[in-house]
Amino acid sequence: MGERHHQILIIGGGAAGIATASSLMARDASLDIAIIDPADVHYYQPGWTLVGAGVFRPESTARTLASLIPRGVQWIKAAVAGFSPEANALTLDNGRTLSYEQLVVCPGLKLDWAAIDGLSDTLGANGVTSNYRYDLAPYTWQLVQQLKQGRALFTQPPMPIKCAGAPQKALYLSCDHWLRAGLLGQIDARFYNAGAVLFGVADYVPALMSYIERYEIDLQFSHRLVAVDGPGKRATFVRSLADGSSETVVEAFDMLHVVPPQVAPDFIRGSALADAAGWVEVDPATLQHRRFANIHSLGDVANTSNAKTAAAARKQAPVVANNLLVALGRRKRLAHYDGYGSCPLTVARGKIVLAEFTYGGKLAPSFPSWLLDGRKPTRLAWWLKESILPPLYWRGMLKGHEWLAEPKLQPVGPAAQ
Structure with missing residues (x-):
């Protein structure tokens, strides 16, 4: 050709x-x-x-x-x-x-599913799911509804990943369902984060930690998922220790929500x-x-x-x-x-912590704090996520309408240096 x-x-x-x-x-x-x-x-x-x-x-x-x-x-x-x-x-x-x-x-x-040994063989079965795939997100909801007791593991790989809050969103929304159903006491929810902090912008961590405590989530840092045995219901992690060494940790599960490494x-x-x-x-x-x-x-x-x-x-x-x-x-x-980015952290059904920030983790709220304080969970932020952002995406962003997204032009000449 x-x-x-x-x-x-x-x-x-x-x-x-x-x-x-x-x-x-x-x-x-x-x-x-x-x-x-x-x-x-x-x-x-x-x-x-x-x-x-x-x-x-x-x-x-x-x-x-x-x-x-x-x-x-x-x-x-x-x-x-x-x-x-x-x-x-x-x-x-x-x-x-x-x-x-x-x-x-x-x-x-690229979602690197193959980087986790055994994962590709069991995705969509044996209680192993991920909201990072269109065909698997419905399975997540199916598992959440079916689980009445047992252990639910949620993982987050090393950065960078797309939507760094998404691994937590799956965790919180699942726990909120179990809490409303009166099942949270029978379910051991655990969050295995490969990183060292819950969220990269410290201003939002207090609100998130309040939900970690509310749902009685076992929070584990420095744990990277490396293998999954679906039929055996076992997940293998490498835990990084303070002295630079590492150890292998194997955990049983009834439900496993995986976020794969991304390259x-x-x-x-x-x-x-x-x-x-x-x-x-x-x-x-x-x-x-x-x-x-x-x-x-x-x-x-x-x-x-x-x-x-x-x-x-x-x-x-x-x-x-x-x-x-x-x-x-x-x-x-x-x-x-x-460097603007936004991550609506769904901490419960009907409540969102609306994280908005620029390079260096500087807060960049789109609304005055009296209307919507992104550092706190609000129903208004949930309404934005559920009802406003989808049409803004389809009918605004993808159509070339730059509502709240007009570019900042730099001066011409020596002042621009």
């Missing part, structure tokens, strides 16, 4: 890719843009936590990708096999070569675009690649230190759209991304 050229290529038709394409078209509908993605279905992944709690139906979180591609944007239904950034080109898995003027890289990340996609990790850890190397403010000026990246695959959430992509997409047009000579002022 011969070479085909596009002014702008976007790798990935997820939240970041669709939002960026829509933001670009809203600014200049004459642009020649193509999105590369092999998938048929686009998922609203933030909704899977509520599917796992019986609040959302799974089908409400899925739409065909074809229905979401912005008008005037071409969809190339293929996967990327490799990059030739010096030649402004890439290769698809079907052997075709595509060239570009500007490239946007946002294919998301950059294989075709990114082995490319010239990646940093030493495998993520796309960008300037954290402009989201422009540090070595290839006509490449931009956002979403989960970028090596920025923000929380990997849809809320982050919602803020990043307008920045990339603006700065790509600067690179094309159609705009003059660069925009900067401040």
